[in-house]
Amino acid sequence: MNDEWLIYRGVGEPHDGIGALPGPPPWRDFDGGPGAEPADEAGGEGDGAAGEGGGAGGGAGAAGGGQGPDAPDGNVARRLGAHRQAAEAHRPEPEELEAVNAALYLRRPLLVTGYPGTGKSTLAHAVAHELKLGRVLRWPVVSRTVLQEGLYRYDAIARLQDVQIAAGGRASGAAGGSSGGSSGIGRYIRLGPLGTALLPTARPRVLLIDELDKSDIDLPNDLLNVLEEGEFTLPELERVADTEPEVRVLTDDGAKVTVRDGRVRCRAFPFIVLTSNGERDFPAALLRRCIQLKLGQPGEKRLATMVRAHLGEEAARLGADLIREFLSRSRTELVAADQLLNAIYLTHYAAPPTREDLADLLIQRLDRPR
Numbered sequence: 001m002n003d004e005w006l007i008y009r010g011v012g013e014p015h016d017g018i019g020a021l022p023g024p025p026p027w028r029d030f031d032g033g034p035g036a037e038p039a040d041e042a043g044g045e046g047d048g049a050a051g052e053g054g055g056a057g058g059g060a061g062a063a064g065g066g067q068g069p070d071a072p073d074g075n076v077a078r079r080l081g082a083h084r085q086a087a088e089a090h091r092p093e094p095e096e097l098e099a100v101n102a103a104l105y106l107r108r109p110l111l112v113t114g115y116p117g118t119g120k121s122t123l124a125h126a127v128a129h130e131l132k133l134g135r136v137l138r139w140p141v142v143s144r145t146v147l148q149e150g151l152y153r154y155d156a157i158a159r160l161q162d163v164q165i166a167a168g169g170r171a172s173g174a175a176g177g178s179s180g181g182s183s184g185i186g187r188y189i190r191l192g193p194l195g196t197a198l199l200p201t202a203r204p205r206v207l208l209i210d211e212l213d214k215s216d217i218d219l220p221n222d223l224l225n226v227l228e229e230g231e232f233t234l235p236e237l238e239r240v241a242d243t244e245p246e247v248r249v250l251t252d253d254g255a256k257v258t259v260r261d262g263r264v265r266c267r268a269f270p271f272i273v274l275t276s277n278g279e280r281d282f283p284a285a286l287l288r289r290c291i292q293l294k295l296g297q298p299g300e301k302r303l304a305t306m307v308r309a310h311l312g313e314e315a316a317r318l319g320a321d322l323i324r325e326f327l328s329r330s331r332t333e334l335v336a337a338d339q340l341l342n343a344i345y346l347t348h349y350a351a352p353p354t355r356e357d358l359a360d361l362l363i364q365r366l367d368r369p370r
Contacts, residue, residue, distance in 0.1 A: 008100045008127050010092040018131045018203060021104060024269065028107035030230045032200030032265035099293035100127060104204075106291065107269035109227055111212075113276045114295030116366065117336025119306075120275040121210055127271060128206040137207045137252055137270075139193040141215045147222040150194035150209075151232050152249075159188045185240060186247040191264075196252040198230060200267035213276040220286045227272070227289055231265035238262030297330050298337060310341055311348075319344035322359055334367035 003009065007017045023029070091097070100123070103110040112120040128136045139150050191199070197207040212220065226232055237247050241261045248256050274290065276282075298306065303323050307316040316323075319340075326340045343362040347355040 003097070006097060006101050007104050008097065008130060010097055010100075010126070010130070012126070012130060014130055014132050016132065018133065024107045028269060030107075030266045030269055032198075032231070032267040033260070096123070096293060096295070099291050103291040104271060109272040109274055109290045110293060111274045111276065111282075111287070111290040112293045112295060113278050115297060115334060115336065116277055117338045118295040118297060119337070120273075120295060121208060124206055124208040124271075124273040127273075133204060133206050133271070135253065137193040137197050137205055138210060139207065140210045141212050141219070143214060143216055145215055145219060147194075147219060147226070150192045151226070152189055152191045152195045152234055154234075154236050155188040159185070184247075185236060185244070186249045186259075189234065189236065189247070190250040191252055191257070193252045194226065195232065195264060197270035197272070198226070198232065198264050198266040199251070199257060200265060202268060204268040205270045207270045207272045209272065209274045211277065212274045212282075213279045220282050224285055224289065230269055231263065234259065234262045234264070236262070300324070300327055303327070303337065303340065306337060307341065307344055311345060315344055315348060318348065322347065322363075325359070326363060329363070329365070333365040335363055335365060339363045 007021050009017070092100075099110060102108070110123075112123060114120050124136050128134065193207055194209070197205045199205075237244075237259055238261070240247075246258050246260050247262075248258050251257055300323060303326065304316050304320075307319055307323065311319075322340065322344055326335060326343075329335055339362055343359040346362065347358050350358055
């Protein structure tokens with residue numbers, strides 16, 4: 001495989017390859033106002049500069065404070081393994097590397113389908129870690145999830161309560177009542193994971209939309225326009241744009257950003273990973289907007305690498321028999337790799353025959369009850 005074009009190489013070691021990513025194709029070139037650029041995972045906070053609005057009326061600028069996109073991702077060790085350096089000799093399959101890089105080059109979402117435990121969600125963390133793109137923004141999907149939750153939340157009830165408290169204070173002549181908590185609509189707005197990912201940063205954020213197949217029938221269609229246009233509006237801020245064109249709101253990171261004219265438009269389209277367990281079909285309109293990747297059950301080499309990354313070399317050696325048993329069962333049963341990790345970890349503390357009984361208890365088939 002000629003890998004000279006690869007930005008994400010699956011080596012596991014952070015590097016600055018994202019800087020070599022060519023410009024987007026013309027139909028995926030977004031012009032949101034420039035904001036604070038995310039630094040690498042060990043970087044500091046944003047510089048507080050608000051960029052100018054660009055293109056179709058406005059954008060958002062990032063400011064320091066809160067956790068911020070540049071804060072170290074505390075999920076790296078949990079997701080990729082505390083011993084991952086010992087497993088970095090293993091590289092993903094060529095199809096996986098090609099799909100990830102196609103999504104990066106074309107600024108398209110990556111739709112990853114596979115059985116539970118095949119590493120779909122981990123892929124987003126691996127890309128963010130290697131390309132030094134900061135904390136992964138995660139949006140877990142359930143049957144009640146709607147698009148609004150991913151974009152932003154507006155707490156109208158809290159705002160009304162603050163207005164009533166301030167009015168009551170003024171009526172009773174309380175000191176300072178005239179400057180009560182009713183001022184500033186931005187205090188009641190927080191961008192969601194998708195909304196934060198679409199802020200105009202110079203480098204892409206990584207967004208994980210997890211288990212999209214768990215959503216109701218409408219969400220995949222509701223996502224189409226946002227994924228195609230790379231922008232959304234906040235009607236609550238559009239209504240006050242004449243008197244308050246710039247409003248500071250909270251992001252999913254906990255940082256403050258300035259939203260102009262009630263519109264958020266990306267500059268670098270985020271690297272979006274949508275995962276699915278394959279429990280439902282998606283509309284063709286969504287599929288054509290995505291790069292599609294199907295992950296199969298991991299083989300012996302990949303399972304051993306996974307065990308080394310999370311539990312160390314000795315655990316992989318002592319658990320070789322459990323890995324082989326897991327592989328044998330996976331040919332006819334639906335089992336997940338995290339079940340294997342649980343079994344190897346726990347059986348490390350038990351001796352036969354308890355060890356075999358524990359492994360059998362923990363690695364139960366998922367496709368039908370025993």
